[in-house]
Amino acid sequence: MRVDLTQLGLPIIQAPLAGGPSTPRLAAAVSEVGAFGFLAAGYKAPDTVRDDIRDLRALTDAPFGLNIFAPPAPADSAALERYATTLAADAERYGVALGEPRHDDDAFEGKVRLAADEAIAVVSFTFGCPSPGIVRRLHDADADVWVTVTSPAEAREAQEAGADALVVQGFEAGGHRGYFIDDPGAEDYGLIALLRLVADRVALPLIGAGGIADGAALAAVLCAGAVAGQIGSALMLAAEAGTSAAHRAALRTGGSTALTRAFSGRQARGIVNRFMREHGDDAPIAYPDVHHLTAPLRAAARTAADPEAVNLWAGQGYTLAAQAPAAEIVTRIAADARSTLAAVGARLGGGQQA
Numbered sequence: 001m002r003v004d005l006t007q008l009g010l011p012i013i014q015a016p017l018a019g020g021p022s023t024p025r026l027a028a029a030v031s032e033v034g035a036f037g038f039l040a041a042g043y044k045a046p047d048t049v050r051d052d053i054r055d056l057r058a059l060t061d062a063p064f065g066l067n068i069f070a071p072p073a074p075a076d077s078a079a080l081e082r083y084a085t086t087l088a089a090d091a092e093r094y095g096v097a098l099g100e101p102r103h104d105d106d107a108f109e110g111k112v113r114l115a116a117d118e119a120i121a122v123v124s125f126t127f128g129c130p131s132p133g134i135v136r137r138l139h140d141a142d143a144d145v146w147v148t149v150t151s152p153a154e155a156r157e158a159q160e161a162g163a164d165a166l167v168v169q170g171f172e173a174g175g176h177r178g179y180f181i182d183d184p185g186a187e188d189y190g191l192i193a194l195l196r197l198v199a200d201r202v203a204l205p206l207i208g209a210g211g212i213a214d215g216a217a218l219a220a221v222l223c224a225g226a227v228a229g230q231i232g233s234a235l236m237l238a239a240e241a242g243t244s245a246a247h248r249a250a251l252r253t254g255g256s257t258a259l260t261r262a263f264s265g266r267q268a269r270g271i272v273n274r275f276m277r278e279h280g281d282d283a284p285i286a287y288p289d290v291h292h293l294t295a296p297l298r299a300a301a302r303t304a305a306d307p308e309a310v311n312l313w314a315g316q317g318y319t320l321a322a323q324a325p326a327a328e329i330v331t332r333i334a335a336d337a338r339s340t341l342a343a344v345g346a347r348l349g350g351g352q353q354a
Contacts, residue, residue, distance in 0.1 A: 009034020215336020
């Protein structure tokens with residue numbers, strides 16, 4: 001492996017945070033203090049991703065990762081048309097036309113080629129498992145391959161494809177669920193249970209993701225078998241994050257979270273708002289078609305600083321997030337994890353018998 005997760009200065013991975021919060025400054029700040037930063041390739045053209053890579057390399061010599069979305073399954077065009085009809089009032093409200101619900105693969109091949117050409121240290125995949133051929137191409141380019149999994153079955157598939165490590169995503173995580181197949185009948189696992197089940201079935205390094213926003217949570221996933229924890233919502237208020245003003249305000253205000261397909265056509269966890277309440281039951285399984293359909297609505301709402309029609313992605317632990325520089329957030333979480341583990345060790349030691 002090019003990146004030895006057991007040798008990280010801090011056992012923390014920055015979540016890619018596609019859709020705006022991901023920036024070269026954020027990844028650099030995380031990597032510079034001994035954790036591991038990531039760039040998100042999702043929703044960006046390959047040339048824009050290349051610019052981000054070069055901007056990041058101008059800020060740090062530390063290794064970093066690039067996250068790529070796996071190609072999606074086909075969508076039901078009739079269901080998309082029905083959903084578009086339900087959004088007409090919102091389009092009128094914000095004075096925009098709905099987007100074209102096109103089905104694309106987010107320039108998958110171009111981004112894989114870019115990752116290989118740029119010699120990225122780690123290339124991670126979300127929404128599916130890359131083929132063994134893709135994995136070999138990246139290995140030949142001296143890159144490690146990580147795959148996001150949400151079940152033991154997906155973990156086995158990723159191991160068989162040649163993955164070097166798994167990002168084990170619990171139900172608590174904010175943003176999109178990483179299912180290989182977005183199936184309404186899929187079982188959703190909490191992170192601790194999923195880590196233990198995956199560790200029992202595969203022999204790969206595991207990165208825990210979902211609800212990790214303080215040191216105690218990081219300590220818990222390390223005890224459950226992860227070699228590192230991935231944090232996302234905990235960094236959304238960082239100075240270096242590209243989080244929109246409406247999203248930042250919602251993260252500070254608080255509110256319950258829920259899963260919805262209303263914004264993108266794929267299950268994702270965010271802070272509940274009007275759009276989720278009104279359209280969550282109608283949204284079809286149709287990613288990225290619905291993402292393109294609602295994009296103008298979301299852009300107009302962000303411009304108006306209106307959080308009621310913005311995808312406010314957040315994990316269940318998001319209210320623990322602090323508004324601070326990313327380096328401070330990461331180092332504090334790591335320090336608190338060390339203190340937690342020391343306290344737990346002392347308690348366990350006190351129970352020893354002669």
